[in-house]
Amino acid sequence: MKVLVTGGAGYIGSHVSKALALAGHEPIVYDNLEMGHKWAVQWGPLVKADLADIAVLRKSLEQVEAVIHLAGYIFVGESVKAPGKYYRNNFTNSLHLLDAMVETGVKNIVFSSTAAVYGNPREIPIPEDAPKEPINPYGESKRFIEQVMEWYSSAHGMRALSLRYFNACGADPDHEIGEMHNPETHLLPLIIYASLGLRPSIQVFGTDYNTADGTCLRDYIHVTDLARAHVSGLAYLKNVGVTTACNVGTGSGHTVRELIRAVETLGGKPVPVTEGPRRGGDAETLVARATLARDLLGWQPRHSSLDEIVSTALRWHHHAIETGLHDYRA
Numbered sequence: 001m002k003v004l005v006t007g008g009a010g011y012i013g014s015h016v017s018k019a020l021a022l023a024g025h026e027p028i029v030y031d032n033l034e035m036g037h038k039w040a041v042q043w044g045p046l047v048k049a050d051l052a053d054i055a056v057l058r059k060s061l062e063q064v065e066a067v068i069h070l071a072g073y074i075f076v077g078e079s080v081k082a083p084g085k086y087y088r089n090n091f092t093n094s095l096h097l098l099d100a101m102v103e104t105g106v107k108n109i110v111f112s113s114t115a116a117v118y119g120n121p122r123e124i125p126i127p128e129d130a131p132k133e134p135i136n137p138y139g140e141s142k143r144f145i146e147q148v149m150e151w152y153s154s155a156h157g158m159r160a161l162s163l164r165y166f167n168a169c170g171a172d173p174d175h176e177i178g179e180m181h182n183p184e185t186h187l188l189p190l191i192i193y194a195s196l197g198l199r200p201s202i203q204v205f206g207t208d209y210n211t212a213d214g215t216c217l218r219d220y221i222h223v224t225d226l227a228r229a230h231v232s233g234l235a236y237l238k239n240v241g242v243t244t245a246c247n248v249g250t251g252s253g254h255t256v257r258e259l260i261r262a263v264e265t266l267g268g269k270p271v272p273v274t275e276g277p278r279r280g281g282d283a284e285t286l287v288a289r290a291t292l293a294r295d296l297l298g299w300q301p302r303h304s305s306l307d308e309i310v311s312t313a314l315r316w317h318h319h320a321i322e323t324g325l326h327d328y329r330a
């Protein structure tokens with residue numbers, strides 16, 4: 001199947017492209033390279049264009065049978081300070097994409113949604129039918145698109161699967177690609193940067209949570225497992241095709257301190273830590289109920305042990321530094 005991968009030059013999109021190619025599909029990456037990297041596009045052609053460029057978008061859609069839509073902005077904190085930026089890109093541009101799909105007759109879409117649609121959950125692990133109460137414009141923009149896709153399904157016969165990612169991390173085991181956001185806000189790369197001396201320390205926000213060691217607990221999913229879920233998602237859309245949403249997580253979690261310890265153990269270097277008070281907006285625990293992905297998509301995590309996540313990420317960052325790909329600025 002030829003698949004348009006929007007945001008395919010980014011962290012998750014490049015792993016999705018590789019997973020598609022390994023499964024015999026043909027990814028066509030659609031990315032404006034604002035945040036992504038040309039070197040990350042290795043498994044098919046790159047259309048360097050913005051989602052707002054409707055003419056190029058339509059032309060690209062004419063070549064494919066399905067879309068995996070990952071393009072968007074990802075910084076929760078920035079979305080609170082600049083909501084318009086997030087609604088324009090994550091909402092309005094996604095709407096352009098959905099309209100162009102209707103016009104060109106492309107029915108199937110797998111959409112990058114997020115655990116942020118749940119806000120502060122009342123139930124752990126979080127089931128898919130938990131209340132959707134996003135607490136920032138980032139999460140809300142994703143929730144909007146999930147809802148729009150439901151309406152487009154009844155109006156236009158669209159078949160949409162929203163994958164609600166929990167914490168994506170780790171890197172390709174062959175270290176061909178890996179995480180390289182700039183600025184970086186995600187915990188594991190920041191811990192690794194502290195261990196490598198690229199930043200002075202890792203800041204821990206809150207040590208008095210009601211978790212085993214007092215720090216926040218998250219559900220970490222290896223990016224290659226996450227990528228495979230998209231391939232399973234395409235098969236689901238082709239075979240079943242009922243529009244729905246599905247968590248992608250492991251069903252269990254790790255604390256901030258566990259992550260730091262794993263980087264110290266596997267990296268063989270101490271991680272300088274600065275402990276501080278809780279940060280507003282951080283939920284204590286976010287863990288997915290992960291059974292629907294198994295039942296609906298036949299998908300299960302295979303590479304999401306903490307050891308595999310941390311060791312692939314460490315290998316990737318060493319490789320990126322050695323080959324000059326690293327562009328991190330503290």
Ligand SMILES: NC(=O)c1ccc[n+]([C@@H]2O[C@H](COP(=O)([O-])OP(=O)(O)OC[C@H]3O[C@@H](n4cnc5c(N)ncnc54)[C@H](O)[C@@H]3O)[C@@H](O)[C@H]2O)c1
Pocket residue numbers: 006007008009010011012013030031032033034035036037049050051052069070071072073074089093112113114115164165166167168169181
């Ligand atoms: N990283 C995570 O843990 C996580 C968790 C939940 C959801 N997500 C979602 O997954 C998706 C991918 O995340 P990522 O971590 O790979 O981010 P990323 O920034 O590495 O990738 C996003 C890509 O989209 C491209 N892009 C953005 N706006 C565009 C536009 N208007 N036109 C064309 N290209 C555009 C960027 O250049 C970039 O390559 C995002 O939609 C994000 O919201 C990520």
